[in-house]
Amino acid sequence: MAITHTQTIPLLEVLIGNSDNVVENIKLVTTSVDDSNPSKYKVETQDRFHITTDGITSSTAGFVAYESLTEATVLGWISSELAASNTKEVNESKINLMISRDNPIAEDKAVPW
Numbered sequence: 001m002a003i004t005h006t007q008t009i010p011l012l013e014v015l016i017g018n019s020d021n022v023v024e025n026i027k028l029v030t031t032s033v034d035d036s037n038p039s040k041y042k043v044e045t046q047d048r049f050h051i052t053t054d055g056i057t058s059s060t061a062g063f064v065a066y067e068s069l070t071e072a073t074v075l076g077w078i079s080s081e082l083a084a085s086n087t088k089e090v091n092e093s094k095i096n097l098m099i100s101r102d103n104p105i106a107e108d109k110a111v112p113w
Helices: 071-077 079-084 087-102
Strands: 003-014 023-034 042-050
Touching: 003 071, 003 087, 023 071, 023 087, 042 087, 071 079
Parallel strands: none
Antiparallel strands: 003 023, 023 042
């Protein structure tokens, strides 16, 4: 049994009233599945990561236009936060609990007296 994790970004929040579409928040979904039964042993967790936007404009060095962003680029912005996150470990614990509940090592038995 191996648990695998997939992280995807379904949503970006941009600053209101800013025509440069400066990203302020990143919504990340971590999907964790156990290969013994991926449809049954699956956990999804949503996290939101804030990006510092002070002074960021389209003329800022390294600025990437919203239309040119890739998921890899955005994941790179939060790579340190992802490395420090315990989301994968929490998801693994939840999956292991589901598996252990489905495969108990003991059962109730009436007393012999």
